[in-house]
């Protein structure tokens with residue numbers, strides 16, 4: 001598949017998000033999964049993909065530290081759209097050991113601690129979620145951050161050895177909200193109070209008008225460290241340092 005991905009990449013280079021989803025859902029069937037963090041982009045994709053195929057697989061990583069508003073989005077999307085999420089939790093023993101050794105809010109103490117927490121609560125569950133798939137779909141957009149500026153619609157994900165599809169790569173934030181409003185898609189109430197990017201509750205804050213959209217994530221850290229660990233290969237920020245296409249969703 002690694003050798004075929006460039007053909008699909010070329011074929012879908014100019015395709016609309018809808019056409020990209022139609023193509024990849026038909027190509028991969030139940031071997032493709034949509035990764036949802038319950039943010040605005042992922043809600044767009046969930047609605048779009050579910051409209052194309054109600055059996056589409058959508059997974060959520062429940063880190064155990066999400067906002068209550070995020071759980072409300074899960075419940076509302078399940079009841080309104082009928083989406084049956086696959087929800088993955090972190091390994092309980094690993095969380096217990098980490099918290100007992102380093103503290104409940106260890107992530108504020110150092111970048112290393114934050115990466116440890118993301119590793120246990122996100123990275124390992126993500127690997128489990130992707131283990132039954134040959135391709136995955138993310139809501140990444142180029143304009144979200146400097147580390148995503150070279151994002152392609154179809155990429156090869158070396159970290160997980162599978163195809164990664166980013167149907168909204170060339171969408172603007174306005175495109176996202178226009179779709180949500182036009183289609184009455186359920187969305188996280190935190191978006192209405194200054195949260196453009198929604199992750200774990202202790203690691204996400206609202207931003208001021210004009211601030212970078214990623215400024216609310218791990219706001220106490222240097223911006224260069226702000227990918228969550230899911231974008232890391234062998235401990236390095238692959239896209240930020242080499243410009244290739246190995247980045248992974250958060």
Ligand code: SF4
Pocket residue numbers: 063065107113114115117118119121122199200201202203228
């Ligand atoms: S975002 Fe924060 S709470 Fe969530 S897994 Fe990463 S460090 Fe832990």
